[in-house]
Amino acid sequence: MAAPQVRAYLDAVFKPGARLGVRRGDPLTFVEVVEVARVASIRVPSGRLVVDTPWLEDEDGEPRQLAVRIPPGAYRVDAAWTEAPYEFMGEFFSGREVAATRLRVREGTVAVWEMGLAADDDIERLRQGDKVGFTTDTSMGSFGDATAWPTLTAPFRKFWEQCRTATPGALVSRDTESLGGGEFEMVRDEARGADLITFSATEGLSVAWLGRTETGELSSIVVMGHMGIETLA
Template sequence: MAVPQPDFTRLLTDGGPYPFPHDRFRARIRVLPGVPLSLPSGKVIAIEPFMVGGDDGDELAFTEQVKPGTYPVVLSEIDLIDDGGVVWDTRVAAARLVIRDAPVARWELAHTAEQDRAELDDDEHFGFPVDGGLGCFLDAETYRVVGEEEDFANRVMRTMYPRFGGTADGGVVPAPVTLAVGDEPHAVVYYSTGFGDGVYATWIGFTAAGDVGCFLTDFQTLGDEHEGEGGDDEYGNDAPTAPVTSQEPVPLATALTNNALVLGVALSSAGSPLLGQATLSATTDAVPPARFADGQAPAALPARGQRD
């Protein structure tokens, strides 16, 4: 057994307002237009982009392989709104790789060839660890090619800030970012991961005919799904302190300082950004998605976690 499935109906449909752990806010879901992703082998990987390369992509790919081609990645965003309809924060609630434009008849937890869903306890799930605030979809073949590129993590950092709009207080508005690899212009699609770091499960939606309809990574932003590591409420979320009033880009230093958790940039004890952190994480060997308790953010990638 594994953790309960998220509320896919809410995640995949424009709607709301829905209850939110912070009493002063409600949640509204918006589904964005898709952006293309190339799958040259049809072997899908969901991972933090800073961890791409340096390992065997086939070992990280999900067991369900699809026909090679180009498919849209669709983000569902969550707006936190007050009673007056003012938006105070926007995050990515889910990222979906759409293989077939058909209704999903059932959902299953995605896993790699080395993982066995039958071994999961009720409060456990497979997922990929995030400590840089980002996730992505890519193909196993793309993963191999990226392994030959020395500065891919730096490319992620360089593209992250110009492409993500900024708010008046330095906050980051989520948006999908596409990266080219080699001759393929739509090789990697990355995005911010909900309220920041954690361990995020990917689900596979199957059609009534048993075909793969989509892959969906849930970032645990709705209701009881989210249990963070600290913050203003029992879910670990820090309440926004100002409404979203602008989407103009902000200086890099401001974005780094104000969004260390969301963007995964480590801060020193003095509060200054340690700019090498994201690059350092990319130079380590990537690890297969491990098994963690629901909502647990690993300190050192344990093999099994339990809910407190």
């Protein structure tokens, strides 16, 4: 289950006006949720959801597929945006960032947050305080259908290969759809009717948090963004 501090963050991050904490190194500036907005809907026809970085180095590596299944269908993806204004070299910035991304499975108030285990996680080896999730050094995660994963991540593998072989200084673009002012990327597999959407994630380990209602039904799947928060408000 989520620790109290994490639970407080997850309960507040999709509530406009909520203060999540203060900017790191600036105890007088609050990080405040300013907008919660729909980014897109993604299709998960298999009901098997991958929550992982699309930049897997090993082409044959297995993506992190959640053990929990969701009903096959299309799901809304929301973003929680925060602002924490700051000044740098005489110029002022809003500090606007994506604090968390949420895949809505069904309506319902979340009563419990728990870590999303992967199909091959060994729960018997977990100890109190351990975290499990996906790792990334690009600060990018994604939601995508497991059965279409090789096709959905092909643009990222192709981009990496082109970057390795491109002439220095040459511009290389990705065959993805930009959303949310460039904060998100979308890939569609029309043959399978499946999609992938990327989102901001914490560099290193990111946890997919499962929000369940009082009756135990899965309501949402949330991944925190890369945030410069020092303390919770």
